[in-house]
Amino acid sequence: EDQVTQSPEALRLQEGESSSLNCSYTVSGLRGLFWYRQDPGKGPEFLFTLYSAGEEKEKERLKATLTKKESFLHITAPKPEDSATYLCAVQAGNNNDMRFGAGTRLTVKP
Amino acid sequence: DAGVTQSPTHLIKTRGQQVTLRCSPISGHKSVSWYQQVLGQGPQFIFQYYEKEERGRGNFPDRFSARQFPNYSSELNVNALLLGDSALYLCASSLFTTDTQYFGPGTRLTVL
Numbered sequence: 001e002d003q004v005t006q007s008p009e010a011l012r013l014q015e016g017e018s019s020s021l022n023c024s025y026t027v028s029g030l031r032g033l034f035w036y037r038q039d040p041g042k043g044p045e046f047l048f049t050l051y052s053a054g055e056e057k058e059k060e061r062l063k064a065t066l067t068k069k070e071s072f073l074h075i076t077a078p079k080p081e082d083s084a085t086y087l088c089a090v091q092a093g094n095n096n097d098m099r100f101g102a103g104t105r106l107t108v109k110p
Numbered sequence: 111d112a113g114v115t116q117s118p119t120h121l122i123k124t125r126g127q128q129v130t131l132r133c134s135p136i137s138g139h140k141s142v143s144w145y146q147q148v149l150g151q152g153p154q155f156i157f158q159y160y161e162k163e164e165r166g167r168g169n170f171p172d173r174f175s176a177r178q179f180p181n182y183s184s185e186l187n188v189n190a191l192l193l194g195d196s197a198l199y200l201c202a203s204s205l206f207t208t209d210t211q212y213f214g215p216g217t218r219l220t221v222l
Binding site: 004031032034036041042043044045046049087089091095096097098099100101102103 | 114143150151152153154155158165166168198200207208210211212213214215216218
């Protein structure tokens with residue numbers, strides 16, 4: 001069965017302290033890996049889609065990378081407004097749905 | 111352009127009742143997916159529709175049903191509500207079934 005595991009569950013950083021969030025996956029026939037940001041009580045906000053190992057995408061302080069077994073979301077010099085839950089999801093095989101991990105809750109202290 | 115819209119924002123029901131949630135996709139998007147998210151977990155897939163046809167179904171009981179209309183909007187129905195159905199229900203739209211999905215703000219359902 002397809003599995004998506006995110007770590008750590010929670011991460012507390014000081015403003016400016018760079019770090020990485022991990023998303024490891026076990027699927028047959030990865031078609032796409034997606035990163036979303038979710039603020040409390042709101043819908044997930046799309047960040048990145050990665051399709052093949054070696055692919056990288058950047059947006060402001062965020063950079064997503066993909067290998068054959070995992071993806072990393074690197075956060076450079078985070079600010080308090082980056083505090084949110086970051087969700088990873090995969091589409092695989094013949095399934096059109098996205099399977100999500102449980103998320104990493106990021107808190108950035110000023 | 112407007113994003114995905116959902117109504118209502120919040121809903122309180124009692125056990126055994128029925129509920130209908132509504133979703134309007136981004137203009138031009140033909141696929142709508144529904145997800146259930148309970149506190150502390152990632153969204154869990156319920157249904158996907160494309161061009162009014164069901165293209166995917168998650169592991170949910172038959173109490174859950176959905177449909178898509180000619181204008182690509184969608185409704186999710188849940189019958190015989192249980193306490194465990196309390197969750198944030200998310201609608202996502204995409205151009206096609208395999209494209210990036212964009213989420214609406216969700217409907218918070220509370221079952222008492």
